[in-house]
Amino acid sequence: MLKRQEVKIVGMGGQGIMVIGQLLAHAALIEGANVVWFPCYGPETRGGLAECTVIISSDEIGSPVTSTPDTLIAMTQPLLDKFAPTVKPGGVIFVNTSLAQPPKYRDDCKIVEIPANDIATELSNPKTANMVMLGGYVELMKPVKLESLKASLKEVLPEHNHRFIPINNTALDKGAEVTSR
Incomplete structure (x- = not known):
């Protein structure tokens, strides 16, 4: 039975924060879990705070x-500093160690370092840094299967982005x- 998982995803507008939150929520739905996705935007049109919470549970x-x-x-x-x-x-x-340094004051938490922007650049598509982070999260925490995330891409991404x-x-x-290392 699925244990309740609460994840907050934070970044700047344009980093695909809402997309990975929606993907995670959709994948949980197709696996039969209860899920909520709660987006929060800063007042800026572009480049401001982008934050969402996804809660996945077998219970209500x-x-x-x-x-x-x-x-x-x-x-x-800045958002790591705010929310850690x-x-x-x-x-x-x-x-995302490409853009942030791990907090040294949280020795009561496990810190997972992923150079997401560097990996995305190696893939020749810097905009996929969000997906790198999501893949790392799902592999370690197991809230959903990676295959469910991949299946959700077709449902969550607009049709004109299916080529990606x-x-x-x-x-x-x-x-x-x-x-997984």
Whole structure:
């Protein structure tokens, strides 16, 4: 039976934060879990705060809001600094080390370092850094199967972006490789 997982995903507008939150939520739905996806945007049109919370559970979910998530996926330093203190003791913090340094003050959490932007650049598509992070998270935490995420790409991405599904699949795999070592 699936244990409840609460993950907060944070980055700047344009980094695909909402997309990976939607993918995770959709994958959980197709696997039969209860799930909520709660987006939050900053006031800026572009380049501002992008944050979403995804809660996946085998039980009913009473609220889409969590002030102390089990897991944080942080794409940038300012948002890592802002949200790392909110992670529950014993939680997991995924850090995009291409753009952020892991917090040294959270010795009560597991820190997972993924150079997502560097890996995405090696794939010749820097915009897939979000998928690298998501692949790493799913491989380590197992909230859903990687195959369910890949199946969700066709449903979540707009049709005009379906040509990017193969590179997104590759990015998910590369992220999974990092955390499976």
